[in-house]
Amino acid sequence: MSTNVHNSNPEIAAVDLKDISRTFHSRTVLSNISLSIPRGELFGLLGPSGSGKTTLIKIMTGIDRSDAGSVHMLGVPMPQLSMLQSFGYMAQSDALYNELTGKQNLSFFGAMFGLKGALLKERIQMATDLVDLSQHLHRGVSTYSGGMKRRLSLAIALLHEPKLLILDEPTIGIDPVLRKSIWMELTALSKQGVTIIVTTHAMDEAMKCDRLGLIRDGKLIAVNTPQAIIESAGCSTLEDAFIALGQKGGAEQ
């Protein structure tokens, strides 16, 4: 299967959403969302639980369809099955096969992306070194701690060197030291041209993003750099700005 169906022109945005709306059983989850994310950006998606972050991510990847609007990823109209080869997706739940060892999990998902032989071995080594899990690969996942499962899950998302990495709350349950090293790695990846979309509730992590998008009740109420968002809300911290903008967004309805 071709892995390079998308346009590799760096001028074309990694994510290009126009007027996206989504309703489930007459309940509007997303309304009129337009968003463009250039390649290599580390983009943070912030919003309270149930605001529509996960639905937005699913529509980006083509797992779900929008009812209105258009989605282009790396220049390709979505949904498109072959595009999944270019994405790395780590959901909120760890979604691992507990009966298998860490390595078996990695090999399985590697195979799904067409990795095999020496390349698969090399990629497993790289991804697990990154999340500091190389020593525990031959243990059953059922014996892993919560943080280890999260790290394995992250390693799986990195395995096939995706051009776009989507991480739904990646650092929950991971200790501060490892959290820091993971964020350093994410920053490094985005410098190499990998586009990264991260959802988070941790404000210190949000500050590390190039730009932030604030979602509330299915509407994108602000998109800007962390600094600009703080200034526009007239607050001193991102946390206060997030709350202030959220209330403003709610009042406008």
Next chain:
Amino acid sequence: MRIRALAIRIIRQFLRDKRTLALLFLAPLLILSLMKLVFAGQSVSPAIGIIDIPPSLASKFEGTNATITDYKTNESAYSALEEGKLDAILQFTGDTPELLLEGSDPSINKAVLLFLQSSLQTGNSGIALSIHYLHGGPDMAPFDSFGPVLIGFFSFFFVFILAGVSFLRERTSGTLERLLTTPIRRSEVVLGYLTGFGIFTLLQATLIAWFSVDVLGLYMVGNIGSILLINLLLSLTALTLGTLLSSFASSEFQIIQFIPIVIVPQAFFSGLFNLDAMNPWLQKLSYIMPLKYGADAMKGIMIRGEGWNDYQLDVYVLVGFSLVFAILNVLALKKHRSM
């Protein structure tokens, strides 16, 4: 106080789960109805072919519940027996009445013998009936007759539950969602499941067949390869049906709920019980039950030593069922991924 709160919580949970509620009340009614239909229907009437029977004797059969057909030639009577249209043939060699039983079902053998004894006894005592069997023999126990059906039934039952629960696990643990974020096609997911389980299914089919024949000493005159083929196809049907139905269950418990709906009715219609006593219109329900085809073929192979020509129709039907369920499975996965 706590007990009351707990009881109320359970009642509320039940009321929320309409399916469990329906199972609790409707499933027993369904099964009881089936049992009544099977056991309390019309009485079994044997179908007997006669060749060259003295008129004095033939007249004794008039007005009885048996279906008596007079055949002119031996050949036509034998072929009717082979096709299962007759349960037995009665003819005279010299002075001795000779009875040839079809033999596959001990309960029918018994019914024929009982019928002949009661109708021949009156006025014509002392005639020794010489009895022969087309299949099986006088030693064949009821278990030999429904054993082949049980082999098929258990393969079907356990594969169905196993496939249903494991596909459900894949969904509830989030791994299906993750799997569907990889470029795998929906058809590949279904085929992967079929292959993975198919291997275990083949092992299971082999084990069950070997155990029944060599350990339990089940009556078996057919080809063991044919048995394995039928058992494998039957398990494949169970596999595809199990994974399909697991899309409509949200917990392991709800998979279990499919047992009285999907499995038990099939047991009734598969040949474990003689359906001759059931309303002919209701008997037609068996045509939509995969287990019926598997069981028919198994029984034919093990007891009557049938070959490919005899059971090929069952093979086609089982393959058809599996294909339809697998395609529906691929479509059902669309619920989880738009492409």
